[in-house]
Amino acid sequence: MNTSVMLPAVHVRAPGMLTLVLRVGPAGADGDHQLATVYQAVSLHEDVVATPAEEITVSTTGPWADRVADDETNLACRAARLLAEASGTSTGVHLQITKRVPVGGGMAGGSADAAAALLACDLLWQTGLAREELGHLAAELGADVPFALTGGTAVALGRGDRLTPALARGCYHWVLGIRAQGLSTGEVFTEWDRLHPDPEPVPHIDDAVMAALISGDPHRLAEVLGNDLDDAAGNLAPAVQQVQQVLADSPALASLVAGSGPTVAALAPDHPTAVEIAETLRTARVADHVEVVTGPAPGARLLESVREDEA
Structure with a gap:
C-alpha cells in the first residue's frame, strides 16, 4: 500500500437504482x-465521506438515518472491513453516510453505501487495487453492489450480479412514490413463490427491451417495462396499489414497483x-415521500478529496 501522500478526507457518491425489467425464475437449492x-442508476444518491480513524466506524445522517444501524452490521462498515482484509490495510476509517x-x-x-465505502476507502488507504478487484469484493457484499459501482444501465443475470453494460441513449425522467415502511426482500420473494408455483425455468430479457433502450424514446421504453414482483409487493403493501391507481390517471407513460418494492416508479415523457405527476401524487397523499429523478446516472x-499538503 502506498502511504506517501495521505488524504484527510474522501467524498464518494453512489446512485440508487431502478429495475426497469425484472423477470423471476425458480429458487435454487440455496x-x-x-x-x-x-x-438503471438514478440521481437519488448516497454520499459517503471517509476520514482516517483508529478503528472502522460508521455514522449516518439524512432522511432515512433512523432506519440504519451504525454498527458492524452496516453494509458500508462491512465493505470497509472486507477491503482492509483484502488489501492488508491496518488503518481504520470513519464513514459518514448521508442517506x-x-x-x-x-x-x-x-x-x-457499500459501493461508495469501497471506493472511498480504496482512495483513502491508497490500496492500489484495480477497479475489477473492487468489483469482485462488491459481489461478495451483495448482488446489487457491483452495479452501484458501475452505474449507468445494465443487464444482470443469475442472482443479479452477472452484469453486462447496456447501451441506453437519452435521459429518462422518473417520479418515485415512496412509502416510509419498507418491505423485506425475502418476504416479497416468499409471496411471489406462493403466487407462482411453476415459474419460467430460465428468465430472460426480450430483444424489444434492448431496442427500446437504444432508441432513447421514453414511449418505447414504457411499452416494455415490467416487474414480476409487482403483484407480490402489492399484496404485502396495499399502498403500492393505491399509488399505481393514482398514476394510472396521470400523464405517466407507465409505472412499476422498484425492485422488491414498495417504491413505485413512474416514467414521464419529460421533466x-x-x-x-409528482404534484398529483403529493395531492393524493398515497405516498409518504415523492421524488423526481433522472437516469441513467x-x-x-x-x-x-483534499491532500494534506493542499489543506
Missing part, C-alpha cells in the same frame, strides 16, 4: 432465485410532466 434484470435512498424501498440504498465516483 434459496436464491434466478433473475433476469435491467438496472437519501429509502431504506427497504427496493432501490438498493444499502448497496450504494415538466414529471413535476406534474453514473456509478460510485469521487466528488472531492
Whole structure:
C-alpha cells in the first residue's frame, strides 16, 4: 500500500437504482432465485465521506438515518472491513453516510453505501487495487453492489450480479412514490413463490427491451417495462396499489414497483410532466415521500478529496 501522500478526507457518491425489467425464475437449492434484470442508476444518491480513524466506524445522517444501524452490521462498515482484509490495510476509517435512498424501498440504498465505502476507502488507504478487484469484493457484499459501482444501465443475470453494460441513449425522467415502511426482500420473494408455483425455468430479457433502450424514446421504453414482483409487493403493501391507481390517471407513460418494492416508479415523457405527476401524487397523499429523478446516472465516483499538503 502506498502511504506517501495521505488524504484527510474522501467524498464518494453512489446512485440508487431502478429495475426497469425484472423477470423471476425458480429458487435454487440455496434459496436464491434466478433473475433476469435491467438496472438503471438514478440521481437519488448516497454520499459517503471517509476520514482516517483508529478503528472502522460508521455514522449516518439524512432522511432515512433512523432506519440504519451504525454498527458492524452496516453494509458500508462491512465493505470497509472486507477491503482492509483484502488489501492488508491496518488503518481504520470513519464513514459518514448521508442517506437519501429509502431504506427497504427496493432501490438498493444499502448497496450504494457499500459501493461508495469501497471506493472511498480504496482512495483513502491508497490500496492500489484495480477497479475489477473492487468489483469482485462488491459481489461478495451483495448482488446489487457491483452495479452501484458501475452505474449507468445494465443487464444482470443469475442472482443479479452477472452484469453486462447496456447501451441506453437519452435521459429518462422518473417520479418515485415512496412509502416510509419498507418491505423485506425475502418476504416479497416468499409471496411471489406462493403466487407462482411453476415459474419460467430460465428468465430472460426480450430483444424489444434492448431496442427500446437504444432508441432513447421514453414511449418505447414504457411499452416494455415490467416487474414480476409487482403483484407480490402489492399484496404485502396495499399502498403500492393505491399509488399505481393514482398514476394510472396521470400523464405517466407507465409505472412499476422498484425492485422488491414498495417504491413505485413512474416514467414521464419529460421533466415538466414529471413535476406534474409528482404534484398529483403529493395531492393524493398515497405516498409518504415523492421524488423526481433522472437516469441513467453514473456509478460510485469521487466528488472531492483534499491532500494534506493542499489543506
